[in-house]
Structure formats: structure tokens, C-alpha cells
Amino acid sequence: MQLSGTYTFNADQQTVWKLLMDPQAIAKALPNAQSMTPIEGETDAWRVIVKLNLPVINGAFNGIIRMSEQVEPDHYRLTVSGEGQQSVIGGTALITLTPDAGGAKTLLKWVADANISGKLAGIGQRLAGSVAPMMANQFFNAMAKQLPARP
Amino acid sequence: MATRIFGSGIKRREDPRLITGKARYTDDFQMAGMVHMVVVRSPHAHARITSIDTSAARGAPGVVAVFTGHDLKLGAIPCAWLVPGSDLKVPAHPALATETVRYVGDGVAMIIATDRYLAQDAADLVQVTYEVLPAVVNPETSTKEGSPQLFPEIANNVAFHWVASSGDDGVNQAFAEAEVVVKERIVQQRLLPTAMEPRAVLAQWDKYAEELTVYSTTQNPHIARFILSGVTGVPEHKLRVIAPEVGGGFGSKIPVYADEALAAWASMKLGVPVKWAETRSENYQVTIHGRDHVEYVEMAATKEGKVTAIRGTVYAGLGAYISTAAPGVPTILHGLMYSGAYAIPHIRAETFGVLTNTTPVDAYRGAGRPEATFLVERLMDRLAHTLNMDPVALRRKNLIPPFENGYTVAIGLTYDSGNYEAALAKALGMFDYEGFRREQAAARQQGRYLGIGVTTYSECCGLGPSQVAGAVGFQGGLWESAIVRFSPAGKVQALIGASPHGQGEETTFAQIIADELGVPVDDVEIAHGDTNRSPMGWGSYGSRTTPVGGAALVTAARKIKEKARAMAAHLLEAATEDIEYGDGKFFVRGAPDRFKSIQEAALMATLAWNLPAGMEPGMEASAFYDPPNFVYPFGTHIAVVEVNPATGQVDLQRYIAVDDCGPQINPMIVEGQIHGGLVQGIGQVLCEGVVYDDQGQLLTGTMMDYAMPRADMFPTFEIESTVTPSPHHPIGVKGVGETGAIASTPTVYNAVIDALQPFGIEQMEMPLTAPRVWKAIQDARAKGGQ
Known part of the structure; x- marks a missing residue:
């Protein structure tokens, strides 16, 4: 399933990149995250527990988040896998940053390929199209709140 | 004579209990020491199982036991309609998959816990690693070269190939010479039966008597007993299947599924009653679909x-x-x-x-x-x-x-x-x-x-005719049986082998009896759905309950009537040939005031104080009816x-x-x-x-x-x-x-x-x-x- 979206940050590209690479900021911004802990022996990989509240399915999902292919400050890849509630979620997203004309704002584009299996697929495909962009927006909003105050 | 009860649109006697919440379904039964089963199911349509780790689930609150397919000692879930001449290959269907899962919902493990919700929570702790394989969904595509293969022994996923023909030469000639030919590609899409009550099972192993009782949402308790006996190894005379109130089936409760076998096995293994009840989304995943x-x-x-x-x-x-x-x-x-x-x-x-x-x-x-x-x-x-x-x-x-x-x-x-x-x-x-x-x-x-x-x-x-059933590979008969008996006080009880689950035969069959025997319809009770109580029958499906079971019932009722006629003749000191029947009464031809009611005849046959020579006591008859x-x-x-x-x-x-x-x-x-x-x-x-x-x-x-x-x-x-x-x-x-x-x-x-x-x-x-x-x-x- 292909999903995509955009988000505009009120900050320059370098600042946004730094923020996006900051695990503590991510942990704070992940919607309904209960924990996010680095995986020993790996870089840019974390175990997360997320509580999902959707009709029919609500409960904890155990997942792994990995960042890779970082090309500072332009793009990186985010890979997510998770399971729980007799379902499996997998996805990979390419995230691209481009500055606006003046450089004061940064446009983030994400293009994701997601797979949902099991019980969640029964409702997921219908909901994912609307829920995933909503959750992404929620996440980026929470990230934006953590941007350093403008000088 | 009052309006004939046969043909009268009287209200269904089943309905008061159904609409006032007094009906008892499988999931309503509670037993001391009962535990709950939840099946861990595959989220993948096709995958190899690499490993199953149940350790976390075993330690979860309320969990009594966790089993995988390796623990089971159960036969495969059988197919019971082996259509001949079709090169049918039936692949093994284990109750829990151990190596390969083949559809979303295929069981891989079972949790037994003291509470249904704790069992459900523990199910999420079972760690199964899968190697996901390509899947195929469309039946036509599935037969094409290069499609994912479900079983190595079944080439191109074709489990059987069947042809019926009035004569191929004639058919070919008719098409070759036809003035007009119309064609169509029709897709009969898959449908969900969606019975109002999802499936459920409650299995109780009596370790002292070594008897297994299974409450099941089945349309055919005797077939369920037959198959469960084969799968569990419990002999049929030690196995009782009860279909209590069953909330619709539409065919989806004909099969015996893995879940029934698992609950039965777990109860035997653990020595406590085990209950399993499907959620609606589970019903959509694992209970059979139609058409396709x-x-x-x-x-x-x-x-x-x-x-x-x-x-x-x-x-x-x-x-x-x-x-x-x-x-x-x-x-x-x-x-x-x-x-x-x-x-x-x-x-x-x-x-x-x-x-x-x-x-x-x-x-x-x-x-x-x-x-x-x-x-x-x-x-x-x-x-x-x-x-x-x-x-x-x-x-x-x-x-x-x-x-x-x-x-x-x-x-x-x-x-x-x-x-x-x-x-x-x-x-x-x-x-x-x-x-x-x-x-x-x-x-x-x-x-x-x-x-x-x-x-x-x-x-x-x-x-249908059992001889035909056999000829077309159905692994059972298709006759029905019924027992009709009078109680001493003149009430009639009929026991039937078929198993109505919403079709209203408790009412219509009482109408048949009332019509045949001339007794008030309210004096007739129709009992069904318990292999220890009902005579043998092959179940309710294929619009067969009344055409086959109803015929068995009529036949049994007519036997009773003839016995009652002989009894009445004896009591009236007349020859049986001189006894006429009308509206529940036997009377001597030409003397309608000299009569015995069928209830009197039944009572006297039951008391047996004064029986005609050679007559057995009691007023009961059974009939087996195999439709021609x-x-x-x-x-x-x-x-x-x-x-x-x-x-x-x-x-x-x-x-x-x-x-x-x-x-x-x-x-x-x-x-x-x-x-x-x-x-x-x-x-x-x-x-x-x-x-x-x-x-x-x-x-x-x-x-x-x-x-x-x-x-x-x-x-x-x-x-x-x-x-x-x-x-x-x-x-x-x-x-x-x-x-x-x-x-x-x-x-x-x-x-x-x-x-x-x-x-x-x-x-x-x-x-x-x-x-x-x-x-x-x-x-x-x-x-x-x-």
C-alpha cells in the first residue's frame, strides 16, 4: 500500500534535520508511544511499544524503528516493523527535506510503502489511508513543537 | 372439525424464548472449573513457520497451558465428501499448523486460560517467526503455471477435476451446429455466511467415565460426533454432541473445524471443561465462506x-x-x-x-x-x-x-x-x-x-437417497429417523435426528404430529440436537429437514396410529378392519358413539393390563426414512x-x-x-x-x-x-x-x-x-x- 504526505516546518533545513535525527525528540513525538529504547549493538535502531486505539483493534504493538540512508540534510529512510493483536505491520518511508525559497521554512515529503497483515488488515486497509497521514501529521506537529525557539 | 392444523400459519413456538433472551446457546453454558481457549492465528496468507516461542505466553496472568501443533495428538481434520472420478486429492489439514500456514487465520498455537480476556492477552505474547511466501487468491489464477503452490503433492493447486456430461459428442455437435451461441464469464464472488451466532464449542471430558461431551454450534450433531470421534480417538458411544440453541448456520455450521477438535483435545489433556467462542472478526477469518x-x-x-x-x-x-x-x-x-x-x-x-x-x-x-x-x-x-x-x-x-x-x-x-x-x-x-x-x-x-x-x-x-450419497462420494448416509411416543398422560414426544437451528421445525413438526394423530398441537413436543437423546440423523442442511426428517416423523406417527387402532379395536371388542378413525378418535364403523380416543388407546397400551394377543406394551414407534x-x-x-x-x-x-x-x-x-x-x-x-x-x-x-x-x-x-x-x-x-x-x-x-x-x-x-x-x-x- 502506497501512502504519502507532506509537512511544512517553520525552521531552516539544518535545524529540522537535527530535530528529526534526535531520538529523544522522536520518543516524545511518537503518538501513543509507551517506550522507545535503543537496540544494543545497532545504531539508529530502537524498540518501541505503541498503544494503538482503533475501532475493533486496540492494544499494544511491539515494534522496531530503524533509520538508514541518511544524507544530511536532504533525505533519509525510516523503516518500521511491528506486531501485536494478531497482526503484523511493516513499512518503509523515504523522507525528503527541501528548503523553501527564503530558507526559513522546510518542506518535508514522505513516501511510504506499507504492509498490513492479519486482523488489522481487515480494517486497516480502509482506515490506513486516512489514519496514517493523520498520525504522521500528529507526529510532525509534536516534533515541530520541539523546535528551538527562533532567535 | 376444527381448522386443520396442517397448513395453518400458527406462530412459532421457538420464538418466545428467542426474543425474550431465554434461549441457551453454547456460549451461555458455564461449568465448574471451566477454562477458555483462544487460538493464535497466522497474520500471513502463506508463510513457513520458522519458530514458535510460547515462553512469555506461558508466564502470563491466568494462563493454564499453551500448546502448539507439536504437542497435539489429534488426527487431521477430514473431508467427508470424496467426489469420485475427479482425481480428488485431499491435503492433510492439521488442527494447528506446524510448518506452513496457508491462510490468514490458520491456527498455530492455542492458549488455555482461566478467563477469555486473559487468554486473548496471552495470545499476543506468543512469538511466531514466519518466512512469508507468495500467496494466491483467485481460483482461476491459482491453476496457472508459476502460481504459488500450496501443497507440493497437488500440482497447480488443482485438488480435483470433475466432469458431468450428457455425452461430449452431442454437446460438441450442438455447439458446432448452433445458430446462436452466447457466452459469459461469470464471477460468483465470495460471500460470508454471517450466522447471527458465531461458532462456539464447550468440551467436557469426564475422566472417570472416560466420556467426552461436546456442546457445539453444529447443524448436524451426529456427523460432528462421527468426525470428532475419528479425530480425537474417543469412540462414538463415549462421545456426546449437543447442539443447544444454534443461532443460524446457512451451511457454515455443517463442517467440523479445527477449533472443535482442539477444545475437545484440550479438555481431555487438562481434565477440565474447555470453552471456545469465536469473535465476529474471527468468524469472518476462519468460518467457511461461500461461492467463489x-x-x-x-x-x-x-x-x-x-x-x-x-x-x-x-x-x-x-x-x-x-x-x-x-x-x-x-x-x-x-x-x-x-x-x-x-x-x-x-x-x-x-x-x-x-x-x-x-x-x-x-x-x-x-x-x-x-x-x-x-x-x-x-x-x-x-x-x-x-x-x-x-x-x-x-x-x-x-x-x-x-x-x-x-x-x-x-x-x-x-x-x-x-x-x-x-x-x-x-x-x-x-x-x-x-x-x-x-x-x-x-x-x-x-x-x-x-x-x-x-x-x-x-x-x-x-x-437425499443414501444410495446416491454413496455413489457420489458423500461419506455418510442421507436418511433421517424419528421416534414418536405417547406418555401415559397422553402427551406426545417426538425425537428427531435432524437438528433445526432457526427453521422452525419444533413448530411445523408438531403440526405434522398433531395432524397425523389428532392430538392438540400443544401436546406435542419436538426434541432434537443431542446425540444421547435424539436418534441417528444426518443433520439440517440442503433443505432436507422436512423432506427427509419430516417423512421419518410421519412414518413413525403412522405406525403409532396403526398400533393405537389395534388397541382401540381390542378395547371396543371389534375387528381392527371395522375401526374407523377421525379427529383423534377410533370408532366402530356405523357406531360413532362407540369410540376410544387415541390418548385412551395409548394409555391402555402403556398400562398393558389388557393387551391384544401378541402386542408389545407401550405406545412408541421409530422410523428410518431414506428418500427414494x-x-x-x-x-x-x-x-x-x-x-x-x-x-x-x-x-x-x-x-x-x-x-x-x-x-x-x-x-x-x-x-x-x-x-x-x-x-x-x-x-x-x-x-x-x-x-x-x-x-x-x-x-x-x-x-x-x-x-x-x-x-x-x-x-x-x-x-x-x-x-x-x-x-x-x-x-x-x-x-x-x-x-x-x-x-x-x-x-x-x-x-x-x-x-x-x-x-x-x-x-x-x-x-x-x-x-x-x-x-x-x-x-x-x-x-x-x-
């Missing part, structure tokens, strides 16, 4: 509209494993019905039974016959359009003429009785057909699209629709159903059966359909995603009947449980296609949802249609 055909069908005819041949090749999806009756449905129950209500000299039916990475498919209301009726009726309308003939006139030209005692169609079945023209005439009498055609033409001038569908159908039910033939109900259905070309919305405006199921024991119940069948059949046309993605993920996994028909989609049904008795049934009745679902799908479908004739639209895939119809209209307009 891709069909290539064609009809040959003369220019005058005389049909000369029909043939079809069907790719029938079986799902990932072969369910209990699955091979028989798209073959015996489908391919042998290609003649419909018509005299067609040459017929050939070919079916590929195909495995796919989906939920198993088995009998769903009508089971094979709706698909057959659809293709015949569809081709009839297509032929009418091609020949520019009126579809009703075309049907009239081809209907089998009236027959009272047997008509053999080209493919070999002998229909019992039929008067198709009479049912058609009656339906048309309720509807101004010519007037409608004028109205339709006028409406088209105004940009309104009205359509009509007329189906003249015949179907085969009341399964199937029964063939028939009728005419008419649907009127209006299609809104701006939205694609189909509005069903009128629905007329004239069905002939022989004499009706209770017309209200007959009407109820027809209503339910119509709704399910029309649901297939307008809204229902299972959707899998190409990876085998079930996308219509909840009632929010799978569109069930709703009351607001339907007009008030106009129901009438004709009465043509079955010549071989003791009271002439035919089955009526499936006719609505069999006839209504092509009727409404053809009505929509008729409405869209100005656009040149001949075909759309069901369900005919508004977007799909709208798109067909847009495409047609783009191509230069109206």
Missing part, C-alpha cells in the same frame, strides 16, 4: 430461441484446505443442475476444485444451486437480448412441460414433479408485464432506467428495479416470488424462509462480497467492511405459491429453505442488466454497488452508448 467461482459458460440455441445445449467450465475456489463437504458443492450440487427448469438436450459441466491462500469455502445457503441457477438464467437473458426476443417468451419456449411423476433431464437427474408454466402464469398474474414494458419504454424517453428480471427456476434439495429421490421445488421470481444513471444506485422497487414447495405445513414459516433467502440472495447482487488483497489479506474482516444487506434496501416482498406435491414424499412436501437464495440473485441481476440495455451493458461483476454501476454507465457512454 470463476465460470466460463455458454449456451447454444436456434434462431427461434430453442436452447440446444449448455456447458460450463468452473474454477471453484476451495480455500486453503478442503472443508467437510466442499468437493460436493461445486460438482454434484452445481454441475448436475445446469438444466434448470428447461428441457435442454445437451449439457456438460466441468469443475476444477482449486486451492488458494484463503479461508476454506464450503456449503452456503443453496450451495452450488444458486451458482447453477445464476448461470442458466443469465445465459437465458443474454440469449433473449441476442435474439431480440422477450425473455419471458424465450423461457416459455424452453420450460419443461408439466409432469407429476418424474422427468429426467439430459444430465441424468430425475426431477420429481413440476408445473413451471403454472408458477410463471401465477407470477405474471400478479404483475402487468406488458404494461411494465410500456412504462419502461416511456421512462427511457425521460432518462429513467427501469428494468425487470424474471427467473423460472427449479432446484434440487431434500438431500430428491425433491425439486420450483417457481417464478420477478424483480423490478430502477437504476439512477447519475449515481449508479439500484433501487429494488418490487419483488414477486411464487414458489412451489408442495403442500405447506405452515405458510407463515414458509414465507419467513423465503424472506430470509431472498435477502441473502439479493445481498449477493447488491452489496455483499469478500475482498482479499493480492497477498491474501482479508480486507472485509468486520461487519463495518463487509456489507450485509439492510432492511431499507428491500420493498415489501409479494409472496405467493402454487402447490405441486412431490410424488414420492408421504405428505408431498418439498424443501423451501434455500429457494429464495437460489432464485433471487439472477432475478435482481438480470433486472439491473435489463435496465441498462440502452447503454449496451451486458455484464458487470457483483456486487452491483453504486460506484460499479456508475462506472459501467460512464464507460458505456464513453464508448458511444446512450
